[in-house]
Amino acid sequence: MSAIDVELISVSKSFGPISVVTNIDLKFPKGEFVSILGPSGCGKTTTLNMIAGFSAPSGGDIRIRGRSQVDVPPERRNIGLVFQNYALFPHMTVAENVAFGLRMKGTPKSEIGSIVQSSLRRVHLDTLADRYPRALSGGQQQRVALARALAPRPSVLLLDEPLSNLDLKLREAMRAELKEMQQELGMTFIYVTHDQEEAMAMSDRIVVMWKGAVAQQGDPGSIYGDPQSTFVADFIGKSNILTLREVTSTGAAWDAAIDRCDIRLRATRGKGDARYCVIRPQDIQPLVDDAPVPEDFNVLRGMLRRVINLGASLEMSIELAPEIHVSVLVPSAGSDALPAPGQQLKLGIPACALKLLAD
CATH class of the missing domain: 2.40.50.100 (RNA polymerase II/Efflux pump adaptor protein, barrel-sandwich hybrid domain)
Structure with a gap:
């Protein structure tokens, strides 16, 4: 069994003449929490959709646990999905929503009840199994979506900006819960966000994307402390970026002259x-x-x-x-x-x- 859960090899995606993702190479080791971070339009959600199987790459290969997935439909990839809008079925109770994926997977009826119960217990919603989504708060709906995605026991969980609809306090609480859950399960989480604080707070590794390419990747400390471009420096935290007129070596250091001043x-x-x-x-x-x-x-x-x-x-x-x-x-x-x-x-x-x- 491969130690790499998901691997992207020279993956590109174009929509007609428009290139959205360009020749990216990424590896997601088993049990890692990785955030794909970048501004709107940088290609991060397109990348996630290609991993999920909702969009086919224009070039390159996507491997899950060492096997190419280019021609494998989404339902056969053993991947869990959590969306920004939760995508709960309004006519189903909480328990029925969580059981849906299990039924589609063909899980024996005798096992579904216990799996649903344990999944809801994991997200602290076991007492709300009979409620409908409309009777839940935004945070509770998000927990139901998580329970539904985790119930079939996928090897990888993909999360597309799942906290963006929540208020600040709830987002902060859910960040901590997501990280604790990921560590408890030992599962690979691939998390797409434009919020650098979310990425910094939860991730083992951050992949910063810009204009369809990987601008930089590494652990949160190295991304913040050692940016490799002004884009990364400006996007991850706050930075003062001064234009230089000239740079000269002084041996152990550099003498940098700031442009338009002395x-x-x-x-x-x-x-x-x-x-x-x-x-x-x-x-x-x-x-x-x-x-x-x-x-x-x-x-x-x-x-x-x-x-x-x-x-x-x-x-x-x-x-x-x-x-x-x-x-x-x-x-x-x-x-x-x-x-x-x-x-x-x-x-x-x-x-x-x-x-x-x-x-």
Whole structure:
């Protein structure tokens, strides 16, 4: 038995002259929670539909547990599906909805009742088996959809933006439940979302897609901390992206000149062909004028233009030069030490916090 549950080999998809997915290679190991993340129109749902069998690839191969699935219909792929709109049958009770896939699969009637009961117990809905979907909240309907998808015991569960219709608090609660469920079952989850917080919170690995291709993949920490392009840096979390005029080597570091101003920054991550400098807002630190500054810090001054209160943190907009602004994120607890908008302040940026990128 293959240790890889799903594998995409040079998979492409076109609709007439429009290329939606271009020559992607992906492997989904058994028991991994993988999120396919990207903006609308990047090809992530098309990729999921090809894995499910709802759409045939224009080129390449899709293998499930080592076997090609190109000509295998969806119902024979042993894959569970959870959709954004839940797709529950309104005329069926919760128990009947969960039993539907089991009946279609030919599960003996004597076994269906116990499987339905255990599936509903897993999602904490065993007391609502006789209710109809219209009598359930959005979160309860989502749990029914999960129970229905898991009841036939698929080897892989595909989830297409399943939490997007829920409010923020419920989404956060369901994120934790989904992750716990996946770990308990040891099942491969392939989760499509445009929400980077969801992907970061749940995933063992994130596949970032852009314009039908894989822009970057890796664990959440490496995707966030070491973006390989300005697109990934901007899409995963917040970033300050500054255009560079030139980059020169200083031996152990790089001297990066910011375009349209006389600011130069020292960076230890990047290459000499870089055109952009990426700095996370939380890596820029306000400094007290007479306090000692670490040797590896870039020190510069700017004017505080505005402060946005985000609750636990404050987001400051700092003007470093005409038309050159950066965002700085600091804890709300330090708000008393900040100057008023319109005043100058001193900033420090560790050289290791700057990432120089070519595109």
